[in-house]
Amino acid sequence: ITWKDGTLPPASIARISVFDSANARLYVDKQNRIGFLPAAIALLESHGRHRTELEADFREEIKAIEKNLKTPLPSGYTAAGAVVKLLARLEIKSKDVMPSAAEIKNLAALSEQDMADLAGLEQALASDPSTMATKRRRAKAALEKLLTASEQIDAALSAAALEIYRNLYATADSTAQAAQLAASGAFATMPLSGVGLSPWRYMFDHARAYLASVTGIDHQHLPDQEGDRCMLCQEPMTADAAGRIQSFNDFVTGAANKAAQVASIAHEEALRQIKGLTIATGEAVEAALGEFGDLSAARKAMVALISAYYVEAGKRRDAIVVAAALSEYAAFPQLAAPVASKLRTEAEALEAEALTDDKA
Numbered sequence: 001i002t003w004k005d006g007t008l009p010p011a012s013i014a015r016i017s018v019f020d021s022a023n024a025r026l027y028v029d030k031q032n033r034i035g036f037l038p039a040a041i042a043l044l045e046s047h048g049r050h051r052t053e054l055e056a057d058f059r060e061e062i063k064a065i066e067k068n069l070k071t072p073l074p075s076g077y078t079a080a081g082a083v084v085k086l087l088a089r090l091e092i093k094s095k096d097v098m099p100s101a102a103e104i105k106n107l108a109a110l111s112e113q114d115m116a117d118l119a120g121l122e123q124a125l126a127s128d129p130s131t132m133a134t135k136r137r138r139a140k141a142a143l144e145k146l147l148t149a150s151e152q153i154d155a156a157l158s159a160a161a162l163e164i165y166r167n168l169y170a171t172a173d174s175t176a177q178a179a180q181l182a183a184s185g186a187f188a189t190m191p192l193s194g195v196g197l198s199p200w201r202y203m204f205d206h207a208r209a210y211l212a213s214v215t216g217i218d219h220q221h222l223p224d225q226e227g228d229r230c231m232l233c234q235e236p237m238t239a240d241a242a243g244r245i246q247s248f249n250d251f252v253t254g255a256a257n258k259a260a261q262v263a264s265i266a267h268e269e270a271l272r273q274i275k276g277l278t279i280a281t282g283e284a285v286e287a288a289l290g291e292f293g294d295l296s297a298a299r300k301a302m303v304a305l306i307s308a309y310y311v312e313a314g315k316r317r318d319a320i321v322v323a324a325a326l327s328e329y330a331a332f333p334q335l336a337a338p339v340a341s342k343l344r345t346e347a348e349a350l351e352a353e354a355l356t357d358d359k360a
Contacts, residue, residue, distance in 0.1 A: 066092060083107055129360035136357065139292035140350040146285065146306065147343040149278065153313045154338050156277055157320075162332065165270050165320070172267040175260040190244070207231040222248065271324050279314045282307040292346075302342065309336040 001010055069092050077083040086107055089096045110118070125131065155161060211231050212218045223229065224245035227236050237245065280288070285307040293300035315333040323332070 129357040133354040133357035135291055136295070136350045136354040139289070139295065140347045140354070142288045142292060143343050143347040143350070146280070146288065146310075147340055147347065149280065150309065150338070150340045150343060153277060153279060153310075153317075153335075154340060156274055157313055157316050157335050158338075159335075162320070165267075165274070168263070168267040168270050169324075172260070172263040175263040224248075271321075274317060274320055274324075277313075277317050279317060280310050281314070282311040285310050292350075299346070302346070306339050306343070309339045312336040 001012060003010055003013065074083075074087065077087070086099050086103060088094060089099050207222055208218075208220075208231075211222060222231050222245050223237075224242050225237075226239045226242045228242065229235065230237050230241065230245075286293075286303055289303045289306065293303040312333060312335055316335050319332045
């Protein structure tokens with residue numbers, strides 16, 4: 001039989017099928033015999049396998065969806081009411097039609113009466129004794145913190161404290177001038193000017209510190225004998241050089257210079273304490289006393305009073321620091337009336353009120 005591919009096959013070979021890679025695949029049956037699986041059978045097998053794979057994928061998706069839907073629905077509504085019925089339709093296993101967004105919004109809307117009832121409930125909850133006791137104690141803690149700070153402010157920035165500070169500055173200034181006069185008289189014949197003044201004193205103190213590091217002893221004097229080594233140039237001193245060092249030692253340990261040093265240290269310590277004052281801003285005070293002010297109208301007014309005190313204290317502290325840098329002590333912003341006693345009284349009252357709430 002002669003037949004060319006692409007033409008109609010002869011009738012005599014119509015019952016012959018050829019299984020190649022295009023329409024069949026090789027398989028091994030139970031008897032380990034190698035044969036060909038027709039395309040129609042392979043299609044059914046593939047269909048079954050794909051169904052199994054799809055089922056597994058669908059089950060995983062269902063698990064993920066159910067996990068996301070397992071959010072507890074609100075409860076506590078009237079039994080058999082409209083809200084309860086709507087929520088039942090949202091259950092995963094419900095067979096009813098899912099409610100629409102419009103239905104949910106309609107049931108969620110609050111009437112004016114509902115709003116009034118809600119406000120009443122909120123007020124009742126706010127007046128709960130346990131809640132009020134906790135709120136009062138939080139307000140008390142905030143007041144006590146401000147009380148400690150206000151006492152420190154009063155001690156450092158009151159009129160009496162400022163007068164003491166002015167006196168310290170005046171003493172430091174006058175003793176420094178006296179020491180300068182003593183130095184100008186004692187060292188008038190020195191080769192260089194400025195002996196006894198601050199730059200020279202720094203040099204002298206550093207030389208003493210160096211001597212202490214070498215000998216392990218904190219000396220009041222520098223070596224001042226002929227032949228001793230100078231602590232600055234480290235050369236043996238001549239008689240003239242030793243004489244100058246002796247005059248330096250006498251000046252440093254003299255009454256005028258010692259008084260100037262003591263006064264300077266006292267003034268610097270007072271200024272350091274003023275600079276170190278932690279003064280809250282008015283906004284910070286109002287935020288800290290928010291709950292305290294909510295307790296009554298009188299206490300809300302007191303919050304403004306306390307805030308103003310801290311604002312004025314900050315201005316006064318800053319003015320003193322600026323004046324210290326300029327060495328010009330003129331009038332300073334006034335400090336508001338002290339609030340420490342008011343803070344203490346209110347803190348005690350809050351604790352008493354909290355104890356009453358505890359017993360309610």
